[in-house]
Amino acid sequence: MIQRRHLMQLASASACAWLSPSGAQAAKAPMPDVAKIITGFPPGGTLDVLARRVSDRLRGRYAGSVLVENKPGAGGQIGVLTLKNSPADGTSLLITPSSMLSIYPYTYPKLQYQVDDVAPVSLGALMDHGLAVGPGTPDSVQTLADLLQWWRNNPNSANYGSPGAGSMPHLVGVLMSQFSKQEQRHIAYRGTVPGMQDLLGGQIPAFWGPIGDYLQYTKTGKLRVLAIAGAKRSPFLPQVPTLQELGYPLKVSEWYGFFMPGKTAGATVQQANEALRWALAQADVIDVGKQYGLEVKSSTPAELGDLLKADAQQWRGLIKQTGFTAES
Known part of the structure; x- marks a missing residue:
């Protein structure tokens, strides 16, 4: 697994790049009237809470109205499928744990989507x-x-x-x-x-x-x-030992990421990235993350893509070790 320190270094570097002065930028596309953030899980969980706080912050900045659409089922696969089948016009985003994209391709032989069906937009948060x-x-x-x-x-x-x-x-x-x-x-x-x-x-x-x-x-x-299961104790539960401390050779963490349909134009992805990075930097979003054990972080689309590739490579080996398939 890619480690938390590396994730935070990438996120910090991307934040610096975002805040640095830049030259003239291309004109932005008109703001959509309505956009949605899809999640593959029911309302009320950590992912849903973060999605709703971010949607509040995107309203009026990225789209006139930003809704959260819960599509639970198949361990989060329905959410990814919903995004895959959505128009690539900037009106649909997905927030998902990394498992659906870094693990499922190696455990579900009949998976109805591929990693290329989604376009990375920004990291959202780190978690244990x-x-x-x-x-x-x-x-x-x-x-x-x-x-x-x-x-x-x-x-x-x-x-x-x-x-x-x-x-x-x-x-x-x-x-x-x-x-x-x-x-x-x-x-x-x-x-x-x-x-x-x-x-x-x-x-x-x-x-x-x-x-x-x-x-x-x-x-x-x-x-x-x-x-x-993380590489070090969590600041949210500092009294709880890691598996490594207890003698088990395992250290893995997960992240939430924002994605758009795979065929979305690069300029549209960039526009969503800028809006998300602004939203994820707001104090109320960071605070709600802390309430739910999340380290809220953003990234560039390319950095999120690199994190996904690194995760997938390391989970491929771990999955062979488990011998797990969806049919087992």
Whole structure:
């Protein structure tokens, strides 16, 4: 996986380039009356919250009205397909986790889209995934070692949820199962929100997903986060160890990115990039990101494309290690 430090260096460099003086620029196309930001997940999750705050900031700057269109299903694939089939006229954007584009091409042999079907516009945010437990586990489960032992003693309860089959959180769980030599059954959800509902209700004992969805519940003690998958501890949950600290050779993070249909003209992509980079630099967008465990960052289209390629290369090897396919 491309590491957070490298991501932040790219984002910082792009921000400097954006803020530097430049010569005359080409005339901008007329502002659309209505534009939309598509997400492949239900309302209420971290991705949806960021999309709605950004859409508020784009309204009147990029388009007269900017709507968020939730298209949940197939672990985020429906969102990408919706963008693929949208007109390439600047009125449709997608915000998606990287998994749909860096992982799914290697795990879904019958995927109905290709990476070339989307055009990178800008990075949106960096995030970590964590393993959380709730009412479905005893209070004595306070560490990852405790959970693994409880699963060994209660094999019928050895399962975990994730936002979707083949997503990064799912594959982190698969790798954890291999490393710990502890069989763990996966339960796929249509996004984080329904999985969190079952986790909080005790229907499932554990969940791998974005740490931002856990924060409000860790403060009240309803959930306990036992580990995160990133290269270093998260500033949002500094007390939680990384998998590497716990002896597991895995360090992966995810990002949210903005994309347009693959055939969108370069000038249109650039115009959307400028608007997004302005929106992502606003204090209220950065603050809402912090509330949900996100480091809000922007980039140039080329930098986002490079991040996607680097992610895809490294996940190709990890997926071979898991042996996972959509049919497994």
